[in-house]
Amino acid sequence: xxxxxxxxxxxxxxxxxxxxxxxxxxxxxxxxxxxxxxxxxxxxxxxxxxxxxxxxxxxxxxxxxxxxxxxxxxxxxxxxxxxxxxxxxxxxxxxxxxxxxxxxxxxxxxxxxxxxxxxxxxxxxxxxxxxxxxxxxxxxxxxxxxxxxxxxxxxxxxxxxxx
Numbered sequence: 426x427x428x429x430x431x432x433x434x435x436x437x438x439x440x441x442x443x444x445x446x447x448x449x450x451x452x453x454x455x456x457x458x459x460x461x462x463x464x465x466x467x468x469x470x471x472x473x474x475x476x477x478x479x480x481x482x483x484x485x486x487x488x489x490x491x492x493x494x495x496x497x498x499x500x501x502x503x504x505x506x507x508x509x510x511x512x513x514x515x516x517x518x519x520x521x522x523x524x525x526x527x528x529x530x531x532x533x534x535x536x537x538x539x540x541x542x543x544x545x546x547x548x549x550x551x552x553x554x555x556x557x558x559x560x561x562x563x564x565x566x567x568x569x570x571x572x573x574x575x576x577x578x579x580x581x582x583x584x585x586x587x588x
Contacts, residue, residue: 427495427523429530437474439494440486444468455548456576464573476501487514487523487529492525498527500535500546507535507585509543519551528559540569542582546570556581 432440445465447450453461468517476499477484487530495518509531514524532541545552561581570576 426521426526427487427489427518429485429487429496429523429526432477432486432497433475434474436486436494437477439471440484440497441468441473442492443497444473444511444513444543445485446515450516451549451552452546455546456570456573460573460576481533482568483534483547485534487527490579496523498529498531500531500541502535502538506539507541509541510544525559526554535585537587538585540582540584542580544570544578544580547579553579553581559583 442575445468447460447463448468449458452464473484476482479501481497481503482501485498486494496514497511498509498513500507500509502508509528512524512527514521514527517523535541542564543556544567545556547566560583562583563579564582565580567578567580568575570578
């Protein structure tokens with residue numbers, strides 16, 4: 426299985442490509458190619474690398490034996506709430522345990538926070554099932570996914586273990 430480590434700036438181009446592909450495959454059927462294209466345009470290596478400098482945030486990558494990045498997770502504490510902002514894998518890695526390993530890395534990194542929240546687009550049934558299996562419960566329904574209007578989402582949350 427791939428190894429999970431903290432992301433570095435040198436990983437940014439590979440992570441940007443992974444994110445763009447993941448969004449196109451996963452979300453185009455759910456929200457349309459036009460909305461996906463608008464979001465993917467922001468996934469530049471510079472933008473991804475800049476997240477490494479944001480306070481109270483952490484980025485993790487899953488790296489295969491050959492050095493290829495096969496998964497990515499990004500979390501940030503904003504306004505006192507820990508958000509799992511991104512968790513993406515190459516499609517051939519789904520079901521391999523890498524998503525669980527990335528999620529675990531995030532949760533271990535933020536021990537002491539009371540809970541972790543995330544937003545998932547309705548209709549992304551595979552992701553919803555994964556998060557429910559990992560202890561997340563829906564707590565709110567929203568009519569917009571971040572800045573993408575008209576895309577209903579679920580906010581899910583789970584408590585984090587204390588140190």
